[in-house]
Amino acid sequence: MSELTPLMKQYFSIKERHGDAIVLFRCGDFYEMFGEDAEKASKILQIALTTREKSRDNPLPMCGVPFFAAESYIAKLIKAGKKVAVCEQMEDPKEAKGIVAREVVRIITPGTHSPENPKENTYIISVFPHGQRHGITAADISTGEFIVFETLENIEDEVGRFEPKEVLMPASIKENIHYQEALSSFYLSAVDDWLFDYTEAYRTLLGHFRVSSLEGYGCEGLTAAISSAGALISYLENTQKDVRFKKITTLKQNANMFLDASTQRNLELVHNLRDGSRDGTLLQVLDETLTPMGGRFLRSALLRPLTDTGEITARYAAVEYLAGDFERLEELRTLMRKVQDIERLASRVSSGTANARDLVAIKNSLEVLPKIKRSLSLSKEYVLKELSGKIGEFALLRELIERSIVDSPPPGVRDGGIIKDGFSDEIDSLREISTKGKGFIAEMEQREKKRTGISSLKIGYNRIFGYYIEVTKTNLELVPDDYSRKQTLVGSERFVTAELKEYESKVIGSEERLKNLEYEVFRCVVESVREESDGLMATANAIASIDFLASLAVTAKRYNYVRPSLADAPLIDIVDGRHPVLERVLSHERFVPNSTFCDTADSMLHIITGPNMAGKSTYMRQVALIVLMAQIGSFVPASSATIGISDRIFTRIGASDFLAKGQSTFMVEMIEAANIMNNATSDSLIILDEVGRGTSTFDGISIAWAIAEHIVNVIKARTLFATHYNELTELALALEGVKNYNVSVREWGDEIIFLRKIEEGPGDKSYGIQVARLAGIPQSIIKRSKEVLHNLEKEELNETGNPKLASGKGKKRGVQLDLFSSVGESIANEIMNIDTERLSPEGALAKIIELKKKAKF
Structure with missing residues (x-):
């Protein structure tokens, strides 16, 4: 450290205390970064890396950013996962005796930095x-x-x-x-x-x-x-x-529906599965909010739906009223467009970080609050009237900011130019001296020339002697008695007068005094605003609720949604339901509505079969989204809907792995299924898509069968269960509360037509080869697949277990390692090999029941 320059000694002393952060070291108009910080930051920020002298013959990497544009650079560093320590100059460099005092005034981390999207919280x-x-x-x-x-x-x-x-x-x-x-x-x-x-x-x-x-x-x-x-x-x-x-x-945990991470992801509530953006999400469809507070309220509502029927019903009533009163709805939305982020502005005021622009934004927002309050008070709906009472008018505060702060203030609060003329006599006086100083000196110089008759007289200034009147030695006899000698030069003398001294005492440091005085007055105004911060926060919350309800009213009216009815029992009765997101983005075909009836008695578990691409997953997500929308207080895309409150929605959809944790696709599938089996209740809604597909056929069928039985016999929750295991459709014959549904298709030669309609009854085929053809699989493979499928269906297998057409082409198969015992596999084989063509339906059912008892299912 002894070899370091004084500035570098100061820097490394600060860096030692904040080693895990990139230190932004204020030097004049720039924030500088040094050493490893500079090397890291220059790559992230894409700025030039230079050097400066650390000690003799020892250059140090360095880069910097302008202080007035620092926020955008800080945002990039935070986005890259870095902490940032902001080190400011704590004294005026002009007045510093030696190295300017500096210290870290805040450490910005990912959780303490304001987001780029104002409609998102930064938790x-x-x-x-x-x-x-x-x-x-x-x-x-x-x-x-x-x-x-x-x-x-x-x-x-x-x-x-x-x-x-x-x-x-x-x-x-x-x-x-x-x-x-x-x-x-x-x-x-x-x-x-x-x-x-x-x-x-x-x-x-x-x-x-x-x-x-x-x-x-x-x-x-x-x-x-x-x-x-x-x-x-x-x-x-x-x-x-x-x-x-x-x-x-x-x-309170029981006040909201709990949505686990898997369900949030699978239902694409606020992020899509493709790239994590909000495109194609339920949030995008429902977000017609006009204020940042309303946007954050909607986002939170989607991730924490209500379970209290009273609160939900109150939201329905408000949405219905606004959707039915177009003039009031548009009046409110026109006014809310002028409301800025009062919540965050009030928070900045409370924390002491607000600038003059923040106060102007508050003032502009306060100007429309009385109109919003009046519009709500005239409505006939209880919730809207109640919200009206929570909105403050803040007339005195609005008038204070209007009188004190200029309409377009600079971003900094210590640079002056933020207080209006006429608000402070002292500021006005200093401002006049500061801005009119040159004119006063020029006027005085002309006056003194005329009074003394010295045409070469001039008034000057230097930092050591201040203001002076300079007279050449040839004109000294013309100097008046009221001139006092101040300095003697080779060819002239310098004098001062009482008037010049008085002016100097006023003007010297007037600009600095003006800036300091403006800052003091600004802090007083901020303190007055701080005293109203609780009221501003309450008003912001009320505006957020109004904006949220108005957004739901707009979507309900625009997309022809209906008001749901709430049932006291676990029930889902949806007539002509539609997927709220897909119906908005489909351009090449009309969305086909589907109805759903599900309870915890006769229609508890729906086994849904049908080919890939037919719409099974879409249908199940649609039901889950309608239930969720109903529980945030939204109208829903359907002809009618009666919804019983769900404490949780569980989803097990798709195939994914987590190799970083050593988890295969099947392991992830089983972990998600285990979460559902261990935590679902009779008030839950369960969405299962393709359970058991990640292992052998027999294992998969066995697991899927046992899970379905557990849901019906133990959990007793409303469940939609899509599968390609047509064997599971037999559950409808063996268990009360299980119903079969399929997504209908029509065949036209080798073509299949997806009708997107859910019909009662089991599906008869999977149509996998036809879907493979649609996906672009080569025709030779399609042809060979049909041949193999034909042989498999005829059970034309040779002694090696291969289709006879493949004789001599394959090696002998090894023994399949199953999760279950050989007895379980044997029973599963027998179930699959029941000859349904020779046995009557009653005989087949009797055989299945007999085998189930044998296996102790």
Whole structure:
């Protein structure tokens, strides 16, 4: 360190304390980065890498970005998974004696950086394990949300439904393989375990929220949740310049439908399966919101549907009223287009990070609030009237900002130019001196020339002597008595007058004083706004609800949705249901509606057969999406719908692997199935697509059969079960509550026509070869497939187990390794080989029942 330049000594001292972050080191108008930070940042930001002197003959890599454009560069670094420490100059370089004092004012992490999409929350989550439970805290510093709860559910699913940008955990569990796997898709930050100590955490929360007890927030006694919350507050207070949350929201687990990560993904609620964007998602279809708050409300509603019928019914009533009153709906939407992100603006004011532009944005939003409030108060709908009462008008605050802040202020708050003329006499005086100084000096110079008769007289200024009047030595006899000598030069003398001294005392440093005074006045205005921040937050929440309801009304009217009815029992009765997303994107064919009736008695488990591409998966997702839409308070795409509340929706769809965890396609399939079997209740909705396809035919049929039986006999949940195992259709003969359905197709020679219609009864064929032909499989393969299929159907096999047409071409097959015993395989063989052509249906059923008893199914 002794060989380093003074600036580099300062830099490396700061870098040593923030080694895991890229340090943005403020030097004048730039943020500079050095060493490894510069090498990493230059690649991410695509900026030039240069060098500067670290010590004699030792250059150091360096790059930099302009301070006024830093936010866009910081966003890129955060997106690349980096932490950023912002190091500011803490004094004016002009007044510094030696190296300018610098310090890190905030550390920006993925969970503390505002997102590019204002309709998304930026959650940072804290996780703390305590026995069988996990305490979880989710916070968004940009909106002021602070949510705590405890759970026994899968930690990956609980964390995943908030889509956090960062997850905080005790350092002692970061290397735990369970947490590494469960949270591998999130940015992880480990902190000292002592921050999660219950006593320390409780004390931290009391201090932050300035209360004497947590009882008022409903989280008293939630040991794990309080531990996670206290640690998160400590982390945020240490990394941010100022952070302030107003209240704790304790999440009640039974108030919302729980959607695990697999279900969110499979139903494509907010991200599609293709590229993870919102294109082709339910969010895209329903999002007609006009404010960032409304957009975030809708997103949250989709990921946490309601289970309380009273709340859901209230939303239906409001949506119905708005959809039926076109003029009021359009009036509200026209006004809401002018409302900016009050929630985040108020949060910035509370945390002390608001600038003048933020105040102008608040003022512009406040101007339309009285009109929104009046429009809602005139409605005849209870929920809208109630929301009207939650909207403040803030007349005095609006008038204060209007009088004090210029309409188009600069981005910085210390550079002046933000306070309007006429708001402060002192500012007006300094501004006049600062802006009119040159004119005053020129006017005084002309006046003094005329008064003294010295035509060569001039008034000047330097930093050492200040202002002076300079007279050549040949004119000294003309100098008036009120001139005081200040400096003698070779060919002239310099003088001052009382008037010039008075002016100098005013003008010297006037610009700096003006900037400082404007900043002080600005802070006073901000403080006045801060006093109203609770009301602004409440208003923002009300606007979010209104925007959300108006969005649902627009989609209901535009897409011909209907108001669902809620049933007290587990029931789904949908007439002419449509897939809300696919009906919007289909351009080459008309969407075919389908009806569904499912209960927990006679029509509990639907076995759905039919060829690939016929629409089985689409139909099942459609039912799940209609149920979910009904439980967020939305109207649904159908002619009519009666929905019983679901506590959870489970989905097991498609084939995927997770090789990083050593999990094959079949293992992933079984893990998802196990989650459903262990957690579904009679109030759940289960969607199963192709269970058992990842292993041998006999194993797959056996597993699928046993899972179906377990659902009917034990769980008793409404279930849609699509399969290519036509053998499962026999379940309808053996179990009460099982019904067969198929997606109808029509054959035309070698062609198949997909009718997209769900019909009662089992499917007779899979049409796999026809689908393969449509996919572009070479004709020679198609022809050979038909020959092999013909032989297989005729059971024309040779002693090696191959079709006779393949004699001599294949090697003897090895023994199939099954998950089940040879007895189970034997029984499965017998079931599959029942000669249904010789036996009557009754005889076949009797044979199946006999074999089932033999196998003790």
